[in-house]
Amino acid sequence: MMTFQIPQPDIFSFKECLWYIDRSFLDATHFIENESVYKWLTVNDEELLIRLHENEDGAALDVLNRDSISNDEQSLLTGYISDWLDLEGDLASFYKLVEKDRLLAKLVKQYRGLRIIGIPDLFEALCWSIIGQQVNLTFAFKLKSALVESFGKKLAYEEHPLYIFPKPAQIASLEIDDFTGLQFSRRKAEYIIDLANMFVENAIDKASLKALGSLEEIVARLVEIRGIGKWTANYVAMRCLKMKDAFPIEDVGLHNAIKNQLDMYEKPSIAEIAEMADSWKPFRAYATLYLWRSLADKK
DNA sequence: CGCCAGGCTTAGG
DNA sequence: CCTAAGCATGGC
Numbered sequence: 001m002m003t004f005q006i007p008q009p010d011i012f013s014f015k016e017c018l019w020y021i022d023r024s025f026l027d028a029t030h031f032i033e034n035e036s037v038y039k040w041l042t043v044n045d046e047e048l049l050i051r052l053h054e055n056e057d058g059a060a061l062d063v064l065n066r067d068s069i070s071n072d073e074q075s076l077l078t079g080y081i082s083d084w085l086d087l088e089g090d091l092a093s094f095y096k097l098v099e100k101d102r103l104l105a106k107l108v109k110q111y112r113g114l115r116i117i118g119i120p121d122l123f124e125a126l127c128w129s130i131i132g133q134q135v136n137l138t139f140a141f142k143l144k145s146a147l148v149e150s151f152g153k154k155l156a157y158e159e160h161p162l163y164i165f166p167k168p169a170q171i172a173s174l175e176i177d178d179f180t181g182l183q184f185s186r187r188k189a190e191y192i193i194d195l196a197n198m199f200v201e202n203a204i205d206k207a208s209l210k211a212l213g214s215l216e217e218i219v220a221r222l223v224e225i226r227g228i229g230k231w232t233a234n235y236v237a238m239r240c241l242k243m244k245d246a247f248p249i250e251d252v253g254l255h256n257a258i259k260n261q262l263d264m265y266e267k268p269s270i271a272e273i274a275e276m277a278d279s280w281k282p283f284r285a286y287a288t289l290y291l292w293r294s295l296a297d298k299k
Numbered sequence: 300c301g302c303c304a305g306g307c308t309t310a311g312g
Numbered sequence: 313c314c315t316a317a318g319c320a321t322g323g324c
Contacts, residue, residue, distance in 0.1 A: 139304080
């Protein structure tokens with residue numbers, strides 16, 4: 001095993017980030033034990049078993065299946081963690097922006113240091129958001145775990161199974177019937193298989209999507225894909241491309257969070273949300289994150 | 300059993 | 313451009 005520190009920003013709470021990761025405890029692509037996250041990553045075509053935890057100097061990363069790593073590997077791993085936990089995100093500016101906000105002022109104090117937990121792999125992010133469409137989260141986690149356990153690469157950490165999310169080529173070779181047994185709807189199976197084919201044909205990739213630059217262009221590009229609407233496009237822009245102003249305004253969880261926080265009798269309309277979210281620009285993704293977080297601690 | 304769920308597509312104005 | 317209906321699969 002070898003260990004190194006991850007440079008971390010001033011405003012950062014490992015505990016809050018861990019809470020968010022642990023929320024998807026059914027997700028077999030990671031595992032949490034003793035406040036440490038275990039995950040297999042592919043770095044330069046090699047599989048590394050990492051353990052992310054916190055020590056007296058901040059966030060630290062162990063590579064469990066290696067005695068040493070190259071500088072190149074260390075910088076790739078550091079970059080991965082930074083992307084995963086959004087360590088570059090400017091929380092200070094966001095907190096400043098909402099310090100008097102009627103919804104967020106309290107939440108950013110309560111969950112200070114929580115950062116957007118990313119899904120760095122674009123294919124995984126898109127699959128996950130398609131899975132999450134119009135079903136409750138409990139069921140969505142169940143679907144993802146079935147997908148990963150059926151078609152992902154099975155590795156392990158000691159006695160715990162730990163998987164690598166299936167590659168597009170693997171999914172592209174499947175039929176709709178391969179999914180229905182996993183409780184996927186035929187429609188979602190179609191979307192995911194078609195998407196996998198796009199990746200195989202290099203019709204979509206993270207770098208060129210990011211290169212489009214603006215949120216509007218990225219969303220416009222994504223919604224051209226069948227099965228991806230505005231909600232999914234913004235969700236992926238938020239969790240994979242780390243666009244700080246991405247805003248899944250149609251999100252039911254967001255609606256419920258606002259309703260709770262403002263003690264409303266009915267969920268707010270899209271128009272009302274758009275209006276209150278105007279002052280959250282250009283950090284609407286972060287506003288969404290903190291509102292989602294609040295759902296676990298209903299008032 | 301009924302309503303809801305971190306929506307999308309299609310048909311019809 | 314906007315609205316409504318239909319959809320598919322469970323959780324609670």
